[in-house]
Amino acid sequence: MAPEEIRQAIIEILEDIAPDEDLSNLDDSVSFREQMELDSMDFLDIVMELRKRYRVQVPEEDYPQLASMDSTVKYLEPKMVNVAV
Amino acid sequence: MSEAKSPDTLVTQPDRGHSPDTQTGDSGPIYDTIIIGAGMSGIAAGIRLAYYDQRVCILEKHYTIGGLNSFYRLNKRDYDVGLHAVTNFTEKGAKKGPFSRILRQLRFKWEDFALAPQRRSRIAFPEIELHFTNDIEQLTAEIGQKFPHCVDRWQRLVGSITDYDDLDQAAFEISARQRLEEALGDPLLINMLLCPLMWYGNPREHDMAWGQFCIMFRSIFLEGFARPYRGVRLILKNLIKKFRALGGELKLRHGVAKILTENGWAIGVELENGNRIYGKRILSSAGLVETLRMCDQTSEPDPRMAGQMSFIESISVLDRQPEELGFADTIVFFNDSPDFHWTPPADELCDVRTGVICSPNNYDYDLQEGQLPEGIIRLTTIASFDRWNKLDEATYRREKFRWYDRSVASCVRFIPDFRPHVIDIDMFTPTTIRRFTWHENGAVYGAPDKKLDGTTHIPNLFLCGTDQGFVGIIGAMMSGISMANQHCLKD
Numbered sequence: 121m122a123p124e125e126i127r128q129a130i131i132e133i134l135e136d137i138a139p140d141e142d143l144s145n146l147d148d149s150v151s152f153r154e155q156m157e158l159d160s161m162d163f164l165d166i167v168m169e170l171r172k173r174y175r176v177q178v179p180e181e182d183y184p185q186l187a188s189m190d191s192t193v194k195y196l197e198p199k200m201v202n203v204a205v
Numbered sequence: 206m207s208e209a210k211s212p213d214t215l216v217t218q219p220d221r222g223h224s225p226d227t228q229t230g231d232s233g234p235i236y237d238t239i240i241i242g243a244g245m246s247g248i249a250a251g252i253r254l255a256y257y258d259q260r261v262c263i264l265e266k267h268y269t270i271g272g273l274n275s276f277y278r279l280n281k282r283d284y285d286v287g288l289h290a291v292t293n294f295t296e297k298g299a300k301k302g303p304f305s306r307i308l309r310q311l312r313f314k315w316e317d318f319a320l321a322p323q324r325r326s327r328i329a330f331p332e333i334e335l336h337f338t339n340d341i342e343q344l345t346a347e348i349g350q351k352f353p354h355c356v357d358r359w360q361r362l363v364g365s366i367t368d369y370d371d372l373d374q375a376a377f378e379i380s381a382r383q384r385l386e387e388a389l390g391d392p393l394l395i396n397m398l399l400c401p402l403m404w405y406g407n408p409r410e411h412d413m414a415w416g417q418f419c420i421m422f423r424s425i426f427l428e429g430f431a432r433p434y435r436g437v438r439l440i441l442k443n444l445i446k447k448f449r450a451l452g453g454e455l456k457l458r459h460g461v462a463k464i465l466t467e468n469g470w471a472i473g474v475e476l477e478n479g480n481r482i483y484g485k486r487i488l489s490s491a492g493l494v495e496t497l498r499m500c501d502q503t504s505e506p507d508p509r510m511a512g513q514m515s516f517i518e519s520i521s522v523l524d525r526q527p528e529e530l531g532f533a534d535t536i537v538f539f540n541d542s543p544d545f546h547w548t549p550p551a552d553e554l555c556d557v558r559t560g561v562i563c564s565p566n567n568y569d570y571d572l573q574e575g576q577l578p579e580g581i582i583r584l585t586t587i588a589s590f591d592r593w594n595k596l597d598e599a600t601y602r603r604e605k606f607r608w609y610d611r612s613v614a615s616c617v618r619f620i621p622d623f624r625p626h627v628i629d630i631d632m633f634t635p636t637t638i639r640r641f642t643w644h645e646n647g648a649v650y651g652a653p654d655k656k657l658d659g660t661t662h663i664p665n666l667f668l669c670g671t672d673q674g675f676v677g678i679i680g681a682m683m684s685g686i687s688m689a690n691q692h693c694l695k696d
């Protein structure tokens with residue numbers, strides 16, 4: 121997956137986890153927490169959905185890497201380079 | 206007055222999918238997680254795990270689902286075992302609070318639970334009443350009127366309660382009475398506030414843990430009451446449907462007798478019929494004492510640990526709507542003196558000085574659904590498990606009638622007298638609760654000391670539900686979800 125496709129994959133996951141959020145104005149450089157009502161349970165879900173959909177493992181110590189869209193895409197790039205779209 | 210429960214068709218379908226019973230033997234672990242109990246907490250946990258592709262099996266001893274909040278049919282009428290109100294109500298679109306968390310975590314839509322909000326409820330003490338709705342401002346206005354000297358302090362209290370998320374075990378354990386004494390000062394107001402909160406979720410006698418107080422305060426005063434038109438059936442039906450659609454297995458009439466261990470780790474369970482089912486971990490909603498008893502323990506756990514607060518509950522069916530009798534409140538918490546006693550009765554079967562009256566008719570149902578076909582008054586009062594448990598069959602029956610009369614006579618001091626309009630009655634006691642849920646002492650809110658982190662002496666055996674810490678329908682679901690997240694998903 122290319123960075124733009126990873127971004128899209130994350131958007132789809134967020135839409136599922138938080139169906140009431142408007143994601144069209146999401147600022148990729150700002151943390152998710154500041155822009156959306158996400159709690160630690162929702163963060164676990166981002167990780168779990170990545171595993172379920174793309175077989176990507178994110179160890180617990182790496183959770184802070186998923187703070188914003190930019191940092192998430194950057195973190196996932198090497199892990200998802202071989203994932204088919 | 207019968208206590209028969211009959212299974213609903215939805216839970217009598219044959220189990221779907223594999224049948225590991227036939228493959229067990231020595232073939233090693235089969236399930237990722239075995240869940241003991243198909244109450245609210247067990248099913249919610251099951252949905253989480255099945256959604257993330259675990260092989261999960263819920264083992265339930267009873268022939269139907271729901272546990273402490275089940276349903277049954279009797280004399281051609283549908284009854285809810287316990288449901289007065291779903292707490293923590295928030296409107297559609299709300300992003301905060303346990304209810305919206307549950308919807309998100311279990312991937313439900315707000316409409317799936319079809320909650321109709323309460324009309325108005327009341328705390329009734331002699332000569333003084335406080336009304337409240339799902340809007341906290343209503344209660345604040347009432348307190349301003351009836352306890353004007355307390356209203357500023359009240360507002361500060363409300364502000365300090367909104368966030369309880371980071372309560373640790375130490376902050377949780379502080380005495381609520383002491384905190385309220387400092388915060389409000391007025392003993393009558395304190396008792397009036399404690400009355401509904403203790404009634405809907407205090408496992409402890411006399412006092413309440415501050416953490417439990419905050420949780421209940423939020424769920425009742427800051428969020429509020431609601432009910433689906435079709436009662437708890439609708440909630441349970443949607444939960445179990447989702448669980449099965451995700452590939453989860455439910456086995457009714459599969460009571461767990463023993464938790465099997467090897468080198469200190471749980472490897473599976475032995476059922477009451479002797480069959481064995483293996484799993485990598487076990488999540489039990491049967492209660493702390495009840496679960497410990499399933500383990501190879503050298504000493505018998507003290508049943509007092511399981512809690513003592515139990516109730517009788519009667520359901521009176523009326524020949525008209527309660528509103529036609531002048532009773533329009535959703536729930537009334539009554540107490541007949543300025544002191545509020547929250548202990549099992551000292552020398553009688555029941556203590557009817559305080560109680561909860563609920564009419565499921567008095568919710569704002571959707572116009573399309575209309576009104577429930579018959580008027581219903583539910584009444585709960587405090588009862589002693591030990592005393593009810595000692596009665597022989599004939600005395601038990603007689604006492605049930607006697608205490609129906611006495612509890613209703615007590616409650617009609619606070620609402621219009623509905624007795625001439627009663628056309629059918631069902632009633633249960635603490636022993637009924639134990640008979641159908643196996644909770645020690647029929648303790649509705651479980652152990653006085655909660656195990657907030659859900660761990661046990663066995664590293665892969667965890668608790669969820671009542672004895673983990675959260676009670677009520679919403680609390681139990683939250684408990685199942687968070688214990689599944691914390692202990693069963695991250696590997």
Ligand SMILES: Cc1cc2nc3c(=O)[nH]c(=O)nc-3n(C[C@H](O)[C@H](O)[C@H](O)COP(=O)(O)OP(=O)(O)OC[C@H]3O[C@@H](n4cnc5c(N)ncnc54)[C@H](O)[C@@H]3O)c2cc1C
Nearest residue numbers: 242244246266272273274287289290461670671677678681
């Ligand atoms: C009369 C009454 C009225 C209530 N009213 C309300 C209300 O209006 N609103 C509200 O929010 N809450 C209410 N509650 C509280 C609420 O019902 C409970 O807090 C909640 O349902 C607890 O769910 P749980 O999953 O923790 O436990 P349970 O529902 O007790 O689930 C445990 C399950 O484990 C099963 N089990 C036990 N032992 C075994 C075994 N050995 N093997 C297999 N299975 C086993 C039991 O059969 C049971 O199904 C009420 C409770 C009662 C009794």
